[in-house]
Amino acid sequence: MSETSPRYLVPFDPKRVPHYFADVLVIGGGLAGLRAAMAVDKQLSVLVITKDDIKQSNSNYAQGGIAGVFDPEDRFEDHISDTLSAGGALCDPRVVEMVVREAPQRIQQLVDWGAQFDEVSGELILGREGGHSARRVVHALGDATGREVMRAVIKRVRSVSNVGIWEDTFTLDLLTDDGTCRGALVWNRQHGKTLVWAKQTILCTGGTGQLYRETTNPKIATADGHAAAYRAGAELRDMEFMQFHPTVLYIAGSSRSLITEAIRGEGAHLVDKVGHRFMPEYDERAELAPRDVVSQALVLQMEKTRHPNVYLDLSHLDASFVRSRFPGILAACGEFGIDITIDRIPVRPGAHYMIGGVTVDEEGRTTLPGLWAAGEVTSSGLHGANRLASNSLLEGLVYGAHAGAGASRCAAAMQDDFRALPLENRAVEQPAEPLDLSDIRNSLKSLMWRAAGVHRSGDQLEDAVHTIDNWRRYVLLRQFQDPLGWELQNMLIVADVIIQAACERTESRGVHSRTDHPETDEENWQCHLAYSR
Numbered sequence: 189m190s191e192t193s194p195r196y197l198v199p200f201d202p203k204r205v206p207h208y209f210a211d212v213l214v215i216g217g218g219l220a221g222l223r224a225a226m227a228v229d230k231q232l233s234v235l236v237i238t239k240d241d242i243k244q245s246n247s248n249y250a251q252g253g254i255a256g257v258f259d260p261e262d263r264f265e266d267h268i269s270d271t272l273s274a275g276g277a278l279c280d281p282r283v284v285e286m287v288v289r290e291a292p293q294r295i296q297q298l299v300d301w302g303a304q305f306d307e308v309s310g311e312l313i314l315g316r317e318g319g320h321s322a323r324r325v326v327h328a329l330g331d332a333t334g335r336e337v338m339r340a341v342i343k344r345v346r347s348v349s350n351v352g353i354w355e356d357t358f359t360l361d362l363l364t365d366d367g368t369c370r371g372a373l374v375w376n377r378q379h380g381k382t383l384v385w386a387k388q389t390i391l392c393t394g395g396t397g398q399l400y401r402e403t404t405n406p407k408i409a410t411a412d413g414h415a416a417a418y419r420a421g422a423e424l425r426d427m428e429f430m431q432f433h434p435t436v437l438y439i440a441g442s443s444r445s446l447i448t449e450a451i452r453g454e455g456a457h458l459v460d461k462v463g464h465r466f467m468p469e470y471d472e473r474a475e476l477a478p479r480d481v482v483s484q485a486l487v488l489q490m491e492k493t494r495h496p497n498v499y500l501d502l503s504h505l506d507a508s509f510v511r512s513r514f515p516g517i518l519a520a521c522g523e524f525g526i527d528i529t530i531d532r533i534p535v536r537p538g539a540h541y542m543i544g545g546v547t548v549d550e551e552g553r554t555t556l557p558g559l560w561a562a563g564e565v566t567s568s569g570l571h572g573a574n575r576l577a578s579n580s581l582l583e584g585l586v587y588g589a590h591a592g593a594g595a596s597r598c599a600a601a602m603q604d605d606f607r608a609l610p611l612e613n614r615a616v617e618q619p620a621e622p623l624d625l626s627d628i629r630n631s632l633k634s635l636m637w638r639a640a641g642v643h644r645s646g647d648q649l650e651d652a653v654h655t656i657d658n659w660r661r662y663v664l665l666r667q668f669q670d671p672l673g674w675e676l677q678n679m680l681i682v683a684d685v686i687i688q689a690a691c692e693r694t695e696s697r698g699v700h701s702r703t704d705h706p707e708t709d710e711e712n713w714q715c716h717l718a719y720s721r
């Protein structure tokens with residue numbers, strides 16, 4: 189155990205905290221977590237824990253949709269090959285095949301549970317997104333798929349009697365004994381700390397976007413699950429692969445809303461500060477090039493023009509079409525006095541999707557016995573070095589179902605044993621000087637943006653290793669009282685792993701773009717980087 193990284197974040201004494209027992213504990217109530225909860229045998233008790241209101245998840249904000257082969261003209265083989273070709277030779281072909289073939293049935297299950305996808309005459313409308321060779325993306329409410337899917341799934345889970353949900357409850361750490369996960373230490377404002385003992389635990393805590401100054405992710409995405417799994421001894425893999433979304437609304441004071449790539453699909457141009465349309469100079473597919481190519485071009489153009497953003501221009505498109513096709517973006521920009529049918533929309537890239545995570549096998553088993561995982565917190569081998577659009581909700585559905593079923597099977601085979609284990613973590617003496625946590629958090633987010641952003645270089649990454657190490661020395665040894673401190677500790681632990689991995693991978697592949705190693709090096713780097721403590 190490293191001196192700067194204690195095993196548990198806070199002190200606890202089993203004689204002084206309440207205990208709760210569940211057959212299966214699911215940490216996270218996004219799509220992956222709720223799908224996992226639904227897959228557990230109804231005879232078993234399930235507890236789902238969410239850090240905030242259950243509606244606050246990346247799943248809820250998903251826009252474009254979920255990919256699956258429905259069109260008779262489309263083929264599983266094509267969805268598989270599109271996924272593999274996006275993934276830069278790092279996908280696991282068996283995983284890709286399994287997920288793609290399961291997609292239609294998993295999406296149909298959502299329809300059976302009441303999710304209303306956009307249809308015409310009873311047929312699903314299938315959208316086409318960057319990297320897909322066919323129309324295969326089901327969507328809902330136009331550009332608010334996540335909201336509709338989560339509405340239906342939350343309603344369904346609430347109607348099931350064996351599943352309990354604790355909202356506004358922060359998972360601090362996974363409990364381990366004898367190399368096995370035994371549940372989690374959780375905290376909420378009303379009851380303080382509780383030890384939740386579970387026969388099997390499923391981690392579904394989502395992404396890490398909040399590590400970056402610019403991100404599409406909501407506030408909950410602070411890498412807590414990645415950090416807790418790492419502290420508990422599980423393996424993290426592929427952490428250098430952070431996908432950036434090229435077009436995030438960039439208005440001071442606004443939330444960093446994602447501007448869907450469908451807007452470029454419908455003909456919007458990317459222009460710089462003088463109105464020059466630059467994408468054709470970077471890629472022959474122009475605005476329709478893959479996300480990583482567009483993000484990298486945007487950053488170069490911003491540097492060239494010394495301007496903090498570029499713009500999306502829709503003024504040449506039919507105004508009534510724009511209004512009806514993009515009602516969400518129209519409203520969001522309208523609040524800041526931007527009429528998207530006339531005015532240019534300021535955008536820049538933002539951290540969007542963490543491809544790396546807790547290593548899982550095809551059933552969702554992690555390297556730590558008793559711990560399963562699903563969704564964005566994992567590295568399953570589906571995405572390789574670059575995620576194909578609309579494949580991540582799908583991954584959450586498939587792996588949620590697998591992990592739920594696997595954990596259920598194992599829990600059912602175990603005896604009821606309502607005993608707390610004598611685990612304890614002692615309080616340590618605290619330095620007298622208080623820390624300005626917001627200051628460190630903002631500095632970390634800026635550092636990650638500069639050093640581990642769209643473009644990376646060895647020099648900057650090495651500097652970042654030292655800076656983060658310095659912050660870790662005095663932040664990780666403290667024991668904080670509330671989520672602000674715990675989130676910062678988690679962010680520092682995971683930032684350190686991302687930076688180390690980005691530093692180690694001396695090539696460019698997928699979303700990992702090294703200015704000092706611009707080529708892909710198949711001979712030395714067609715492999716995964718894995719870290720565990």
Ligand SMILES: Cc1cc2nc3c(=O)[nH]c(=O)nc-3n(C[C@H](O)[C@H](O)[C@H](O)COP(=O)(O)OP(=O)(O)OC[C@H]3O[C@@H](n4cnc5c(N)ncnc54)[C@H](O)[C@@H]3O)c2cc1C
Pocket residue numbers: 215216217218219220221237238239240242244245246247248249250251252253254255333334357358359360392393394395404405406408412413446540541562563564565577578579580581582584
């Ligand atoms: C703006 C946006 C648009 C997107 N659009 C699409 C799209 O169109 N198609 C697509 O496939 N993907 C899309 N994605 C990606 C996709 O939404 C996510 O990858 C996916 O929803 C992740 O699901 P999840 O269940 O793994 O995590 P989440 O949905 O993020 O859920 C995480 C859960 O974990 C809980 N949690 C986190 N930390 C703790 C803690 N310490 N204690 C307790 N609970 C905790 C949270 O409260 C939450 O309930 C989009 C993402 C964003 C941000």
